[in-house]
Amino acid sequence: MAIDPLPRLTVYSRRGCHLCEDMIAGLRRLQMRNSLEFETVDIDVDPAVARRYGDKVPVLAYGDRELCQYYLEPAVITAFLAELR
Numbered sequence: 001m002a003i004d005p006l007p008r009l010t011v012y013s014r015r016g017c018h019l020c021e022d023m024i025a026g027l028r029r030l031q032m033r034n035s036l037e038f039e040t041v042d043i044d045v046d047p048a049v050a051r052r053y054g055d056k057v058p059v060l061a062y063g064d065r066e067l068c069q070y071y072l073e074p075a076v077i078t079a080f081l082a083e084l085r
Contacts, residue, residue: 007084009038009067009077012049012059019070020058026072027060034081 011027013020020040027038043049043057053059060068060077067073067080 006035006037007062007081009036010061011038011040012043012053012061013040013057014042014044017057023058023060023068023072026074030072030074030077034078036077036081 011023043053059066067076
């Protein structure tokens with residue numbers, strides 16, 4: 001039987017962003033109660049990503065679907081994870 005991979009979310013952020021740090025800390029807390037993985041992408045490393053997000057960080061996304069912007073919304077993430085099950 002194949003094991004379903006954990007949902008992999010992406011946090012688009014930049015260094016020195018306190019809102020980004022808050023979102024990442026909140027995701028770590030959510031990981032304790034939910035099955036999920038996340039990666040952090042520094043938007044300033046890629047000019048195309050920097051143009052896309054600009055000052056709109058942090059953004060939490062699943063693929064092209066934006067889930068949260070600026071602040072982590074645990075209820076939104078919990079509902080999204082329930083959709084995936």
